Amino acid sequence: METPSPSPTTPRIILVGNPNVGKSVVFNALTGAYTTVSNYPGTSVEVSRGHCDIEGTRYEVLDTPGMYALMPITEEERVAREILLVETPHVVVHVIDARNLERMLPMTLQLVEARLPVLLVVNILDEAERIGMQIDIGLLQEKLGIPVIGAAMARKRGLKEIRAAIAGFDGRRHATFAYASDLERDILKIAATLHGEYALDRRAVVLLLMQKDEELLALVKRTEGDGFATVEAAVKEVAFERRVDLHLRISLERKRVCKGILEGVISQHAGARTPFSERLSGWTMNPWSGFPLLLLVLYLGIYQFVGHFGAGTLVDLLEGHLFEGRLNPWAISLSEHFIPWYWLRELITGEYGVFTLGVRYAVAIILPIVGTFFLAFSVIEDTGYFPRLAMLVDRIFKQIGLNGRAVIPIVLGFGCDTMATMVTRTLETVRERLIATVLLALAIPCSAQLGVILALLSGVPGALLVWSLCVAAIFLVIGFLAAKVTPGELPMFYMEIPPLRLPQPRNVLVKTLTRMQWYFMEIFPLFIFASVLLWAGKLSGVLNTLIALLRPAMLALGLPPDTAAVFVLGFFRRDFGAAGLYDMQANGILSPEQLTVAAVTLTLFVPCIAQFLMMKKERGWPVSLAIFAFVTALAFGSGWLLNQVLLFSGVLS
Amino acid sequence: MICGYCGREIPDRTPEPENRCGACPGGCRKVHCPHCGYANPALPGFLQKLVRSKTDRDKE
Numbered sequence: 001m002e003t004p005s006p007s008p009t010t011p012r013i014i015l016v017g018n019p020n021v022g023k024s025v026v027f028n029a030l031t032g033a034y035t036t037v038s039n040y041p042g043t044s045v046e047v048s049r050g051h052c053d054i055e056g057t058r059y060e061v062l063d064t065p066g067m068y069a070l071m072p073i074t075e076e077e078r079v080a081r082e083i084l085l086v087e088t089p090h091v092v093v094h095v096i097d098a099r100n101l102e103r104m105l106p107m108t109l110q111l112v113e114a115r116l117p118v119l120l121v122v123n124i125l126d127e128a129e130r131i132g133m134q135i136d137i138g139l140l141q142e143k144l145g146i147p148v149i150g151a152a153m154a155r156k157r158g159l160k161e162i163r164a165a166i167a168g169f170d171g172r173r174h175a176t177f178a179y180a181s182d183l184e185r186d187i188l189k190i191a192a193t194l195h196g197e198y199a200l201d202r203r204a205v206v207l208l209l210m211q212k213d214e215e216l217l218a219l220v221k222r223t224e225g226d227g228f229a230t231v232e233a234a235v236k237e238v239a240f241e242r243r244v245d246l247h248l249r250i251s252l253e254r255k256r257v258c259k260g261i262l263e264g265v266i267s268q269h270a271g272a273r274t275p276f277s278e279r280l281s282g283w284t285m286n287p288w289s290g291f292p293l294l295l296l297v298l299y300l301g302i303y304q305f306v307g308h309f310g311a312g313t314l315v316d317l318l319e320g321h322l323f324e325g326r327l328n329p330w331a332i333s334l335s336e337h338f339i340p341w342y343w344l345r346e347l348i349t350g351e352y353g354v355f356t357l358g359v360r361y362a363v364a365i366i367l368p369i370v371g372t373f374f375l376a377f378s379v380i381e382d383t384g385y386f387p388r389l390a391m392l393v394d395r396i397f398k399q400i401g402l403n404g405r406a407v408i409p410i411v412l413g414f415g416c417d418t419m420a421t422m423v424t425r426t427l428e429t430v431r432e433r434l435i436a437t438v439l440l441a442l443a444i445p446c447s448a449q450l451g452v453i454l455a456l457l458s459g460v461p462g463a464l465l466v467w468s469l470c471v472a473a474i475f476l477v478i479g480f481l482a483a484k485v486t487p488g489e490l491p492m493f494y495m496e497i498p499p500l501r502l503p504q505p506r507n508v509l510v511k512t513l514t515r516m517q518w519y520f521m522e523i524f525p526l527f528i529f530a531s532v533l534l535w536a537g538k539l540s541g542v543l544n545t546l547i548a549l550l551r552p553a554m555l556a557l558g559l560p561p562d563t564a565a566v567f568v569l570g571f572f573r574r575d576f577g578a579a580g581l582y583d584m585q586a587n588g589i590l591s592p593e594q595l596t597v598a599a600v601t602l603t604l605f606v607p608c609i610a611q612f613l614m615m616k617k618e619r620g621w622p623v624s625l626a627i628f629a630f631v632t633a634l635a636f637g638s639g640w641l642l643n644q645v646l647l648f649s650g651v652l653s
Numbered sequence: 654m655i656c657g658y659c660g661r662e663i664p665d666r667t668p669e670p671e672n673r674c675g676a677c678p679g680g681c682r683k684v685h686c687p688h689c690g691y692a693n694p695a696l697p698g699f700l701q702k703l704v705r706s707k708t709d710r711d712k713e
Contacts, residue, residue, distance in 0.1 A: 019662035066662055073687045074664055381657040386691075408658060408691050419683060419692055426690030495689070498660025511657070514694040518682040 011090030012060045013052075013166060014083060016111070018104055019066030021097045022123040024048070025153040026162070027063040045079040055167040062087065070110040070204070071213045078215070084116060085199040091169050093162070095121045098128035098135055098150070102262060103496055106254040108144065109177055115201035117171035118146045121162060126152035132269040143261045145175025176203075179253045186210070186238045193231045196223035209235050211247040245428065248492055281500040284388040287395070294392065297385070301376040303454065303464075310372025311455025319364035319586075331355050347535050358531035361579045362524050369451030370575075371516050377415065377447070378511040382503035386411055387495060394493050400479025401435045401486065402427075403493035409436050413444035415515075417574070418610040420444070421618060431488030437619055438482055441607040442631050443475035448523075448575030452582050453599050462652055463596045470600045470642060478634070523575070530569060530576055543568075553636060557601060558643040559594050560584075566598070567605060574608045592652040593643065601639030604631065654684060658691035 013030070015023045027035070031050030040047045048063040064083050065076035072078040084092065094111055096104035101122070111118045122135060141148040147165045151158025178184065190206045198205050198219075208216045209231070221228045239246055268274070283289040328349070335349040349356045380386070386407065394404035405427060413420035417440050424436045445453060457464040537543030543565065550564035557563075563584065570577025581598055584590050590598065607615065607628075615624040646652055656663050663686045683692040 068661060068688070076664060378657075384660060386658050387660075408689065412692055423685070423690055423692060495659070510696065510700055511694055514696055514700060517697050518694065 010051075010058055010060045012062060012087050013091050013093060014062045014064060014087060014089040015093045015095060016064050016067060016080060016084065016107075017095035018068055018097070018107070021066075021095050021104070022153050023063055023066070023095045026093065026095055026121060026123070026151075027061060029153055029156060029159050030162070031061050040079045040083070043075060043079055045076050047079065047083065052163075054163050057167070059090065059166070067107070069107055070114060071208055071211055072215070084111075084114075089117060091119050091166050091171075092116045093119050093121055093166075095123050098122045098125045098133065099131070100499070101135070101266060102255075102258060105258040105261065106251070108146075109254055109257060110204070110207075112144065112146060112175060113177065113201065113207065114204035115174055117169065119162070119165050119169060120144065120146055120148045121151050121153075121158070122148060123151045123153055123158075125150045126155065126157065131275050132273070134267045134269060136265050136267075140261070140265045143265070145173055177257045179250075179257070182242075183249065183253055186242070190231065190234045190238060193227070193234045194220070194224065195227055196220070198223065207250055210238065211250055245491060248494055252494060277500045281388065281497070284385065284500075285391045285497075287392065290388075290392040294389065297380060301380060302373075302450075303458070305376050306369065306372045306451050307454035307458045307464075311369045311451050312458065314368035314372065315365055315455060318368055319360065323360045323364045328356050328360065343539060346539065347532070350535065350538075352531050352534035352538055354528055354531050354535075357534070358528040361531075361576065361583075362520070362527040365452065365579045365582055366448050366523060366527075366575055367516075367520060369455060370448050370519055371512070373447045373451045374415075374515040374519070375508070375512045378508045378515070379503045381511070382501070382507050384498050384500050387497050388500070390493075390495065391497065396476075399483070400439075400476060401483025401488075402432055402479070403491060404495065405491075405493050406432060406436050409440065410444060413440045413446070414450060415447050417441070417444060417446050417607060418614045421607075421611055421614040425618060428491040429488055431486050432491070434486060434619065434623070435479060435482045437615055437623075438627055438630070439475060439479055441611065441615065441627050442478060442604055442634065443471050445471075445578075445603050446574050446608075448519075449578040449603065452575065452578035453603060456578075456582055456585050456595060457599060460592045460595060460652070463592055463599070466596050466642075466646075466652065467599050467603070470638065471603055474604060474634070474638060523573070526573060527576065530573065534565070534569075556643075557597055557636065557639045558647070559598055560589055562589070563594075563598055566602065570602050570605055571609060573610075574602075577602055577605075593646045596646065596652060597639050597643045600642055601635050604635035604638055607631070654693065654696075656686040656689060656691055657693050659686060659689040661686065661688045663687060663693070 015027055017023050027048060027050065030052045032052070035048050035050035037046050037048045039045065045065050047065070050061045050063075052059050052061055062083060064080040067077040067080040069077075070081060070084075072081050092111060094108050096108065108118065108120055120140075122137065122140070125135065128135060135150065137148050137150040147169070149158050149161045149165055151162065153159065179187070187203060187206050187210075190209060191202050194202055194205065200208075205216065205220065209220065220231055224231055242249070284293055332349045335345045339345045339348070346353065348354055351357070389411070390404035390407035393407060397403050397406055408426065409420040409423040412423055420440050421437055424433045424440070427433045427436060453467065454464070457467055534543060537546070546568055547561055547564040550567065551561045554561050554563050563581075566577050566580040566584070569580050581590075581595075581602060585595055612624065612628060615627060619627070654663055655661070663684065682695050684695045685692050
C-alpha cells in the first residue's frame, strides 16, 4: 500500500535529537506502519517520512538523522539542519534522553533561539526514575517557555500527551535566554549589520556566525550581497576584541544557562544513592583518587596483562617453544639439506633470514604483544575512560603547554605514533601541535615497542621503574621547556563526558580483531622486507660498516657494538628495533644496566621513518629535521647520562 | 559507529583523501571522529557482516 502524498498545505512534524534517544520510536508510534525511507535529495543520508492524523488533521512526519547541535559537523547533521530550515515545520519535536538532560538541553536552547516551534519530549523517563532521578516536567516547561512532555516511548507512555500537544501547539510563544552582558553586546553589534531575511531568527544567525559556521557564512554572503563586508568586519572585530575561541565561549554560556534552568528541575529520590558508575566517574577525574586509579589501570592492564601475560607467557610459548624449539631447527635443517647456495640459505634461514628473523619477529614476538595490548586498550576505551583521563591530566598538561585535548594524540601515540602525529592537527594552536609532535617523537613509545620493552624489563628488578621514571621525567621536562620557549596562548579545554559504561565483550572483540588484523597486515610485509635488507647488508658488508660507524656511540652508552643494528632497525620501524633488543636479551648478551640504557635510548631515539615522513607532512622540512636532530641528540645524551648514573650508583648491579 | 573517545555517533566511512595520513599500506584503516578527531579502527569486511547483523537486530 502506498503512502498518500501530502498536499502542499499538510503541516509537518519534524523529529530531531541526538542519536539513540528514541526518535525513531516516537516516529513509529506517531506514524504506524506506513512509512517511506529515502535518501535526502543530493545526499546519501536516509530520511524517514510518514503520516499521522491527530484530531482530524493530517500531518506529515519526518524523522531526521541524529544531530548534536544546530551547527553541523557531519553530513547527517547538515541534512537534519537543512530539513529544519527548508521544510517549514508546524512543530519541531526535540527528543532528549531524561538521563542526560544537562548534555542535551543546550540543543533545545539553540532550537528555541532559532525561533523554531519546539515541543520538547523528555524520553526514557522510566529509566531515569529507576536510577532515582525525579524530573519536574512542569517547572522545566515554565522555565523553557515551550511545551515539555515526559515520556517513555518504548512503553507508549506520553504518546497521548504528545499528540495532544501537537494538536494544540501554539508556535507564537518564544522565550529568550540571556547570556553574559559582553556576549549580548557582541550579538547586538553583529545583528545590527544584518539586513536580509533568514529562516532562522537573527540572533541564532549571529551566534552561528560567531561560531564560524561556514555554510551559514556562505548563506549570509549570498543574502547580504554588498553588505556582507560589513557583517564580516563586525564578526572579525568581535573575535579580535575578545581574543577567545567564540565557539567555546558560546558553548560554555549555553551550559551555564542550562545549569540555571535545571536548578530545581532534577532531584534524586530521598534515600536513592547516586549510581556507582557516576561515583566511579567522579573518582577517575578527581586528582586524589584519579591518579591511583590510573596507576591501577596501568598496572593491571599494561604491566600485568601485556607485560607478563602477553610478552611473557605468550611470547615464551610462541617464540621459545614453537619457533626456537621446533620450527627454526626444522627449517634450518631442511635448508641445509636441500639448498646448496650459501646466499639463499642465509636469505631464508640465516642470522637475518626471512623465516628465522622476519616471520619469527612478526608472529612470535610482536603479534602476541600487540594483541594483548590492543585487547587491554579496547577494554579501557570501551569503558569511556579516556575522556576522563583527559580531564584528569588537563592541569598537568597545561604546565607543558598543552591541555586535556592533547590526550587524544598522546593516547593514540601509544597505538601508533605516525597516526597520532597526524591527529595533532585537531589541536587548536600551532604551539600545541608543535609541542605534541615533539613529545610524540621523543617520549611516547608505540604499542609494539612499549609491549616489547615491558617484556624486556619486567624480568629485571628495578629496570622497569628506572625506565618509567626516565621517560616520564623527560616527557615532563621537555614539555615544560618547550612550553617556555615557544610563545603562544593556552586555549581552554572543555569537553562533554560520555557516560561510564561496562565494556561490551562484543565491541572489545571487534575492535581488538580489527586493530590486530590491520596491524599484522601492515607489519608482516615490512618485517620480511627488513630482514631482506639486513641480509643484503650482511652479505655486502654495509651492515658491518654501519655498525662500525655507530660503534663509538654504542661504546659511549656502555653497550655492545652489535646493539647498533637494533638502532638502525629502530629507525626503520620502532617495534623491529625493540624486537631486536628482546632477542639480544634472550641470548644473554646484555647486562641489566645495558638493557635499561638501551631501552631508554631506543624509546627516546628518533621516530620511525613513517612518523618522520608524517612530521614532514604536518610541520614541514625545517621543523621535522630540527625535531629529528634534537631527539637523536637527546636520546643518546640521556642514554650516556643514565649509563654514568647507573655505573656510579650501582643501582641495578 | 560510536566513537571510542567522545561516545558520539559517527558515520562509518573512511575519511576523505585529504584527511588520511597515508601511513597504512594498502589504504586507510581509521575512521576519524568528526566531533573529537579520535581515530577509530575501520572495520574490515569479514567483521562488518557480524556488526551489521547485530545492528539490524537492534533496530528491529
